[in-house]
Amino acid sequence: QQPVQSPQAVILREGEDAVINCSSSKALYSVHWYRQKHGEAPVFLMILLKGGEQKGHDKISASFNEKKQQSSLYLTASQLSYSGTYFCGTEGLTGANNLFFGTGTRLTVIP
């Protein structure tokens, strides 16, 4: 039930854009996105619920296509502070409050 994330790693220069994809083989109720910096706990970015929606704040947004069981995280005009490992967590339709996390995408933003 672990979702598949791509790419595994990406290096950007400040100001460039990036897309991180998350794909599941199971029907989903929600997709959660987190960013984790080395040695720190994952920090919540956003949650997208069943119903197919797009969300965003500042220069980070995400979409959720429930028919395809896919979600994408969009980072525009990247900043140095965006560096970290991004995880998607997927929640199935069972109503259980547990997330299955992808293996993560390591994003490095360089000056």
Next chain:
Amino acid sequence: KAGVTQTPRYLIKTRGQQVTLSCSPISGHRSVSWYQQTPGQGLQFLFEYFSETQRNKGNFPGRFSGRQFSNSRSEMNVSTLELGDSALYLCASSLVSSGDTQYFGPGTRLTVL
């Protein structure tokens, strides 16, 4: 509002021992989930408690157990520790149930020698 707190932050144990980790959720949050994070396996779900009841359990052996108290604080216990149990153990709290944001604590780094 204070965030999720976990104690202790670091722990060193030897094989065969047992360990208890503690998690205090954000005030008002009734759901607590536990995760194990390792470089090889990534973030893996252990179990979730809601109103003192275990609602869901991940694919871990019975040596891993937990409980939740009436004030929503949760403890996780690992008995007969193995070297492979070395990991960062994270707990996350959410208000109610599925579809809610999960807020992670700083984690407990467990090293088994």
